[in-house]
Amino acid sequence: MAEIEPYENALDAIPGAHPYPRTSRYHDAEIGAHRLPDGTEVRYTKRRLLPPLEETGDATQTHTVRTGERPDLLGQRYFGDPGQWWQIADANPVLDPRELTDEPGREVDVPLAGHFPQGPQGVRRG
Secondary structure: OOOEEEOOOHHHHOOOOOOOOOOOOOOOOOEEEEEOOOOOEEEEEOOOOOOOHHHHHHHEEEEEOOOOOOHHHHHHHHHOOHHHHHHHHHOOOOOOHHHHOOOOOOEEEEEOOOOOOEOOOOOEOO
16 A cells, blocks of 8 residues: 655645635645555645634634524625535534534524634634
């Protein structure tokens, strides 16, 4: 089996050179490279670890789910972008984002603007 090597590139040191936009949940994710037996390099995004829930506790507000709401609608409501639903998923202990809104009356934590979860390198996003 081919060895997995860390991906290093001169562009990594340049802010904004990451393959994912700054608003993506993968923006701060580490990029790896896997070399196939024929020598072809395949880049991949390494697993993204969430910050401990305690760290986001004082930087959230509570939203009570209503019938018909979906994670993308909450992203639009609180961040002005339906693609930001992942920030709400990160602030709550769910495995599937649909769990956030499956049950009307459920209270979910919504990160306050400017309080983005801490990235894997200890750098705050936002």
